[in-house]
Amino acid sequence: MNILVTGGNGQLGSELKHIAFQYPQLNCMFTDVEELDITNQDDIISYVEEHNVGLIINCAAYTAVDKAESDIERARIINATAVKNLIKACELSSAKLIHISTDYVFNGEAFCPLKESDQVIPLGVYGLTKLEGEQYVVSSNEEGIIIRTSWLYSSFGNNFVKTMMRLGVERESLGVIFDQVGTPTYAADLAGAIMSIINSNEKLDKKGKVYHYSNEGVASWYDFALAIFELSxxxxxxxxxxxxxxxxxxxxxxxxxxxxxxxxNDFNISIPYWRDSLRSCLYEIEKSN
Ligand SMILES: NC(=O)c1ccc[n+]([C@@H]2O[C@H](COP(=O)([O-])OP(=O)(O)OC[C@H]3O[C@@H](n4cnc5c(N)ncnc54)[C@H](OP(=O)(O)O)[C@@H]3O)[C@@H](O)[C@H]2O)c1
Structure with a gap:
C-alpha cells in the first residue's frame, strides 16, 4: 500500500519515518510543507492521484498553541480547512485517512479519564480549529479515523522534554505547573500504534471514528519535569x-x-507507562547528542 504521511518533519512524522523500514510491505511517502502544502487542494489531489495513495496519515498541523490565539486564520486553514482538502483527495481516490487530533478539544473540567464520546469544549483557538478538522472527518463518508493524543514529545523536534533539559542545566531551580494534569505521550509509541493499526487490516471506521491514545498513567507538568531530571x-x-x-x-x-x-480493544494495542517511555526517549536523545 502507498501511504502519504503529511507533516513528515514534525515529531510524529519523524518517528513514523524512523520506524517505516520495519514495514517493507508499506510504501510510506513522507512530505512536509515544502514538498506538499496541505492547504493547497489541487496539489493534494494531484499528489494522491499520481502516487496512487491508499492511505493518508495526517501529521501536519499548526501546533503553536499560544501563537494560534493571535493567528486564528492560519491555524484554521491548516488545522481545519486543509483537512477538507485531504478528505476530498481521499474521496476522489478511494483512499483512507488517519487524522491526528488533540486532548485540547476538552475544557479540562472532567474528573475521570476522558472517553471519545465525552463532550468537547475547546478553551483556545488551537483546540477549536483542531475540533473543526475532526468534524470534517466525522461527517465525511470516507473510511478513516481520528486519533486524539496528548502532551506529545520525541527525540525529534522541540518539546517540553528538551526545554526542561536545556533549562535544567542553565538554572538551579525552576517553577513548573502542578495543577494541569494529563499524560505525556512518546511520539515513537504513537507511531508504533499507528503502524499496528494499519497492519491489523481492521476497517478504519468499524466502531466510530474517534480514538484516544496517550501513554499509560497520569502526571502533572511538575511530575513530568521531576521525572525528566531524575531519569537524565x-x-x-x-x-x-x-x-x-x-x-x-x-x-x-x-x-x-x-x-x-x-x-x-479495537486494535489489540498495548501501551507503555509514561515513565518507561520517557526513559526510552531520553536514551534516544542521549544517543543523538
Ligand atoms: N505536540 C503536542 O504536544 C501535541 C499534543 C496533542 C496532539 N498533537 C497533534 O499531533 C499531531 C502531530 O503533532 P507534532 O507534535 O508532531 O507536530 P509538529 O512537530 O508541530 O509537526 C507538524 C508538522 O506539520 C508541518 N506543517 C505545518 N503546516 C503545514 C502545511 N500547510 N502543509 C504541510 N505540512 C505542514 C509543520 O511544518 P512547520 O514546522 O514548518 O510549520 C511540521 O513539520 C498534530 O496533529 C498535533 O495537533 C500534538
Missing part, C-alpha cells in the same frame, strides 16, 4: 506552581487524561 541525572530543583502563576495567551485544560480502552 540533571540536578535542578523543581518548585510546583499554579497555572495562574505562569500566564499564557492560550488557556489549557486542567485535566485532560484520556481513556484509551477503545483503541486498545
Amino acid at each position: 541525572g540533571i540536578k535542578c530543583i523543581v518548585n510546583p506552581i499554579e497555572a495562574s502563576e505562569y500566564p499564557t495567551p492560550a488557556k489549557r485544560p486542567y485535566y485532560s487524561v484520556l481513556n484509551k480502552k477503545k483503541i486498545k
Whole structure:
C-alpha cells in the first residue's frame, strides 16, 4: 500500500519515518510543507492521484498553541480547512485517512479519564480549529479515523522534554505547573500504534471514528519535569506552581487524561507507562547528542 504521511518533519512524522523500514510491505511517502502544502487542494489531489495513495496519515498541523490565539486564520486553514482538502483527495481516490487530533478539544473540567464520546469544549483557538478538522472527518463518508493524543514529545523536534533539559542545566531551580494534569505521550509509541493499526487490516471506521491514545498513567507538568531530571541525572530543583502563576495567551485544560480502552480493544494495542517511555526517549536523545 502507498501511504502519504503529511507533516513528515514534525515529531510524529519523524518517528513514523524512523520506524517505516520495519514495514517493507508499506510504501510510506513522507512530505512536509515544502514538498506538499496541505492547504493547497489541487496539489493534494494531484499528489494522491499520481502516487496512487491508499492511505493518508495526517501529521501536519499548526501546533503553536499560544501563537494560534493571535493567528486564528492560519491555524484554521491548516488545522481545519486543509483537512477538507485531504478528505476530498481521499474521496476522489478511494483512499483512507488517519487524522491526528488533540486532548485540547476538552475544557479540562472532567474528573475521570476522558472517553471519545465525552463532550468537547475547546478553551483556545488551537483546540477549536483542531475540533473543526475532526468534524470534517466525522461527517465525511470516507473510511478513516481520528486519533486524539496528548502532551506529545520525541527525540525529534522541540518539546517540553528538551526545554526542561536545556533549562535544567542553565538554572538551579525552576517553577513548573502542578495543577494541569494529563499524560505525556512518546511520539515513537504513537507511531508504533499507528503502524499496528494499519497492519491489523481492521476497517478504519468499524466502531466510530474517534480514538484516544496517550501513554499509560497520569502526571502533572511538575511530575513530568521531576521525572525528566531524575531519569537524565540533571540536578535542578523543581518548585510546583499554579497555572495562574505562569500566564499564557492560550488557556489549557486542567485535566485532560484520556481513556484509551477503545483503541486498545479495537486494535489489540498495548501501551507503555509514561515513565518507561520517557526513559526510552531520553536514551534516544542521549544517543543523538
Ligand atoms: N505536540 C503536542 O504536544 C501535541 C499534543 C496533542 C496532539 N498533537 C497533534 O499531533 C499531531 C502531530 O503533532 P507534532 O507534535 O508532531 O507536530 P509538529 O512537530 O508541530 O509537526 C507538524 C508538522 O506539520 C508541518 N506543517 C505545518 N503546516 C503545514 C502545511 N500547510 N502543509 C504541510 N505540512 C505542514 C509543520 O511544518 P512547520 O514546522 O514548518 O510549520 C511540521 O513539520 C498534530 O496533529 C498535533 O495537533 C500534538
